[in-house]
Every structure is written in C-alpha cells, then in structure tokens.
Amino acid sequence: MNSRLMLRRMPDIAIVSVAVAMICVVGLSLPTDAGTSDRATVPVTCKVVAALEASFPGAVSLGNLDVGAPPVLSAPQTVTVRSNAPWALKIRSDAQDGRMRQWTGTGYATPAPRTMAAPLEWKRQDGADFAPISGNEAVVAAGMPPTGSAGATVSVVFRQAASYDDEALPDPAHAYRIEVTYVATQTY
Amino acid sequence: MSEPRESAAILSTLGGVAGDSRGGARNTWLRNGKTAFAALVCAGVISLASPGAASQGVSIRVSPASITAAVKDGDTIGPVLVTNRGTSAVDVQGSCEMGGHDQAGVPVHHAIKDPGAVAVYITLDPAEFRLPPGGSRPVYAKVHVNRGFSGGAYPIILFRARRAEAPSEGDIGATPQVAVLTLLTVAPRSPVVRLEAEPVLTSLAVEGNADRNGIRVIATCENAGNIHASLSGVVLIRDCDGKVATQGALASAMCLPGYARALSGLVDAAPLRKGTYIAEVRLTAAGRAADSALIAFRVLDGMHVASTRIDLRGKPAASHGSERPMAPRIARLTVPAVSEGRDLPLEVALENPDSSLLDPIGYVEIWDYQMKRVGVVALQGASTAPGDLTVIRLTWPEALAPGYYTARATLQWRSERLSVSTPFVVGGSITLGSKR
Numbered sequence: 321m322n323s324r325l326m327l328r329r330m331p332d333i334a335i336v337s338v339a340v341a342m343i344c345v346v347g348l349s350l351p352t353d354a355g356t357s358d359r360a361t362v363p364v365t366c367k368v369v370a371a372l373e374a375s376f377p378g379a380v381s382l383g384n385l386d387v388g389a390p391p392v393l394s395a396p397q398t399v400t401v402r403s404n405a406p407w408a409l410k411i412r413s414d415a416q417d418g419r420m421r422q423w424t425g426t427g428y429a430t431p432a433p434r435t436m437a438a439p440l441e442w443k444r445q446d447g448a449d450f451a452p453i454s455g456n457e458a459v460v461a462a463g464m465p466p467t468g469s470a471g472a473t474v475s476v477v478f479r480q481a482a483s484y485d486d487e488a489l490p491d492p493a494h495a496y497r498i499e500v501t502y503v504a505t506q507t508y
Numbered sequence: 509m510s511e512p513r514e515s516a517a518i519l520s521t522l523g524g525v526a527g528d529s530r531g532g533a534r535n536t537w538l539r540n541g542k543t544a545f546a547a548l549v550c551a552g553v554i555s556l557a558s559p560g561a562a563s564q565g566v567s568i569r570v571s572p573a574s575i576t577a578a579v580k581d582g583d584t585i586g587p588v589l590v591t592n593r594g595t596s597a598v599d600v601q602g603s604c605e606m607g608g609h610d611q612a613g614v615p616v617h618h619a620i621k622d623p624g625a626v627a628v629y630i631t632l633d634p635a636e637f638r639l640p641p642g643g644s645r646p647v648y649a650k651v652h653v654n655r656g657f658s659g660g661a662y663p664i665i666l667f668r669a670r671r672a673e674a675p676s677e678g679d680i681g682a683t684p685q686v687a688v689l690t691l692l693t694v695a696p697r698s699p700v701v702r703l704e705a706e707p708v709l710t711s712l713a714v715e716g717n718a719d720r721n722g723i724r725v726i727a728t729c730e731n732a733g734n735i736h737a738s739l740s741g742v743v744l745i746r747d748c749d750g751k752v753a754t755q756g757a758l759a760s761a762m763c764l765p766g767y768a769r770a771l772s773g774l775v776d777a778a779p780l781r782k783g784t785y786i787a788e789v790r791l792t793a794a795g796r797a798a799d800s801a802l803i804a805f806r807v808l809d810g811m812h813v814a815s816t817r818i819d820l821r822g823k824p825a826a827s828h829g830s831e832r833p834m835a836p837r838i839a840r841l842t843v844p845a846v847s848e849g850r851d852l853p854l855e856v857a858l859e860n861p862d863s864s865l866l867d868p869i870g871y872v873e874i875w876d877y878q879m880k881r882v883g884v885v886a887l888q889g890a891s892t893a894p895g896d897l898t899v900i901r902l903t904w905p906e907a908l909a910p911g912y913y914t915a916r917a918t919l920q921w922r923s924e925r926l927s928v929s930t931p932f933v934v935g936g937s938i939t940l941g942s943k944r
Contacts (some may be wrong), residue, residue: 373569379678503841508762
C-alpha cells in the first residue's frame, strides 16, 4: 500500500523538482542588485536645457511716401524661432506714441524732431487688422508650442500713411525713422 | 530671401490686406496672382516699399533660456551661453529687468531704475561683447539680494544684439532681443517666515460647442503668496443632480506671486445633452489642493454652449442687498429646519425687479458642519417675468446623514454671483460606543 503510494507520488515530486530548478535558472537570468550578482540595473536620467534661438529681420526702408496716397506697406518681416519650450514674440517701438521721428543719420534731431502725424502700424501677416505700434510691448505671438528643429516663423507687416500734416524734411540726409524692438522669449 | 520667395510673400501680404478691406475679393486676387498685383499698384490702391529695401538681420541663441535656482546674495548663476548664429558680427548688450507675466504666461518686464528699490537684481559679466559669426560667449549673472528679502524673485535677462556694421540704417530700425527667464528663490533667514504660493481662483469661464471640439473651461487665478507656483487642475462637469457627467484637466502653468494666470482645459462633451450643468474646477499647486469653485452653464440646442463667465473675486454679493435695484435677488431659500435627510425639499424664490426676462441659472450647495461641500445641484427653472417672483422647487438627490448643515443658493447674474445661505438640521439617532 505504502510502496504503491510512493510510486504514485514519484511523478509529483519530479514535477516539483523540475519546476524549482527552472525557477532557479530563470531567477538567475533576471536583473538583480549588484550586491547579489555580477549584473546591475542602472538608471540613466538626464534633463534637457531650455534653449531659444531667434533670427530677426534687419532694418527696412519704406521709401518715399506720397501725401494722400494709400498707406505704404513693408515687405513681411519674418522672425524665425527655434525653441524647445513654449515661446512668444513681442514687439515695441522706441517712440511711446509709435510715430516716426526726424532722423539725422546718426540720431534723432534735437531738441524737437519733426514727427509723423500717424503712428506706424503693424500686424501679423496672417492677422486681420493693423494696430499702432507703441512703446508698450504688444504680443505678436503667444502660446506657441516648442518648435522642433524645423523652427517656426512669424511675419510682421508694417504700414505707414502720410498726410499734409507730415512735413517734408528740408535736409535730404534726414529721414523719418523709428526703432522697432522684437523680443523673443520662452514663456512661464 | 530669394526674389521669387519675396514676391510670393508680398503677394501673400497683399492678399491678406486687400481681403481685409474688400471682403471676399482676397482669394480671387490671389488666384490672379501677378496680374492683380500689377493692377493694384498701377491703380494706386496700394503702394509698397521697394523690394530689397530690408537689410540683413541677426540670429542669436541663448542657452539656457530659463534658469531656476535657489540663491543668496552674491551667488553667481549661469553661465548663459550666447551664440551668434548669423553671418555678420554682432554687438551684444545684456541687461536685467524685473519680470512678471500676463495671463497667458507671456513675460512682461520693466526696467530697474533703482537697484536698491528692488528685492533682487542681477549684474552680468560680461554685459557687453562682440560676437563673430558662429561665436559664443558664456555670460555669468551675479545675484544681488537686498537685505531682509526672502521669497521668489524673477529678473529677466535681456540680450540685445545688433549688427556690428551699419546699425542705424533704414526707416524702421530693428533691434532684436532674446530673453532669459529666471525663477530665483531666496530662502528666509527666520524660520517664522514661510515661502508659500497662495493661488486663488478669480474667475471661471465656459465656452465652446459641445458637439465639436468639446467645452473649454478657463480658470483664472492669482498667486497671493510669495513664491511661484506650478498650477494644474481638474474640471468636473456635473449634471443637474450633481453627478459627474464628464471631466477634463486644466493645462499646467507657472504663476508668479502677484500675477494672474489663465489655465484652460478642454472637456469631452460627448456625454452632455441639452440642459444645465455645473463645472467644478479644482485647482492644485505643486500637486496639492489649492482652491475650488463652481460655475453653472447651459448646453443649448445644437449642443452650443452659452458662453458664461463668473467673477469670483470677493465673496458672493448678498442677494438681499439693495445697492443695485435692477439686480435679481434670491427672496428666500427654504429648507425644513429639521428633516430626516431623505428627499430633502429645497425651495428657492427668485425676484426679478428688472424690466427684462430673467432666465435663472445657478446652483444650490449643501455644506456640512466642517464647511465641507457635501454636494451641489443645478438651480434651474422657468424664466421670471419682469417684476415677478418665481419659486423653484428642488429635491436633494442624496440622503444626508444626521448632523448640522448649511444650504447655499447661488444665482449667477451677468458675471456676478448672488448668494443666500440657511442652516438646517438632519435629525436621527447617533449611537455612541464601539462595536464588539
């Protein structure tokens, strides 16, 4: 009776033994701590530094403005941005009221430069309406996503009107001028 | 830029501008291309600056473009590597201004007139330098902390780059600037002083079309603390019985102390039907619960959402106030003083003294004795005619456990909240002692 039972149990014991052996083999092949085997799992981490690159347009000349003629448009002034974080582009002028002032070639005429009657206006090329530029920063593009390597472009068009309120400058070396500042920045 | 590209760009501009003033003519003009362009110029409808009048620009790179650091007076941060990526030499001038942001997170900055008057300012080394094409220069920033200051400080470093030659040509000069943001933390010397962000919701808005892109919920919050906060949040859209019908997440955003930030989230509107809903916004700062607020809104025919905005600043105006005679008021909120807690009846009487129809929208909340919100249901009912009084009867959908409660009815009117509260008790026996 006992020997028969032993014989019946033999296969069970063999199966258990094989299973234990397999678990041991599989266990050895799994990654474990360096302290218990010659293999180790080492985490590799890094952080990417926020970087911002922007290519800006240069100065632009509007040429000769005719009084009473339709406002003159500039060619699109394109800013190309590469950024690995959300970014924005802003614009402002050095004149608080956005009006072009008499420029001597080296600086604004003093003490009282002649000033254009109407402010320089701007809009995004794909925007709807022109707005006067001013000394306060205006947002050209906001909430822009990271650009990837290809970068992203934003184009601005300027518009200036002339009227009989705008004096012709007697000195041919003088011109009306304004300085536009583009600010490229990542956002909070 | 090559000539064909420039022509295309000018034509594109013309299309945009002409389209603005002449309605649908834009596409036609673009199709006709150069013919239309020539015709417009000849006709004097528009005039253009002469092509090629623009001068070469500059290209500049800064890395890192933002710096987060814990600092003390005299520390140096950086370096910021400034690189000239253009083809001409540039003169770079660095400066530091005080930073903040608008509601979209776009930095704003203002000049520091008196460094002694600001908490923290930065001096750059070097502050001015010339970079040849492809050249780089590391710039170090020394932090100056004025005595006694602790908290967050957010100077912005600006690098202005100009071509080394012919810097003042053209009628419209161009000055490029690239900004480097800093988030500096100055630890307090005294353990009594704590650095804490205190974001508070100041307005909620709901807009969009439930049938198309979902509902957009915009939460505006201000940080009344002394350190910046990384904000995020969830939006629960509750049906008229207060059950969550759908939900979404607010996009995370940084909010500086003293500034406001708008966080928006798109909520899947597929489960919604025509009716009144309540959006519950739960704001978190650095993963911790910060503030929450409610706004009721309607989904109309065609699954259009009636744009709704509520100003949350201050407490809801007392509905019984008489400063604005035309404002509707909650004449009374009636809850049985003592009830059994099941099918609790609520009665809200609205009075409309205005000459126009009042379409009431709002909600009723019940708070427990610890002032924790137990639940909320939508306040909706028939329109109230001018001069009329309408009674809205509701049944609280959930059973309430015995205890002390406060019911608060809030009516949204224009962008304001008008509110009335009343206490009540749910009776019952409470067994004290432990189970065996």
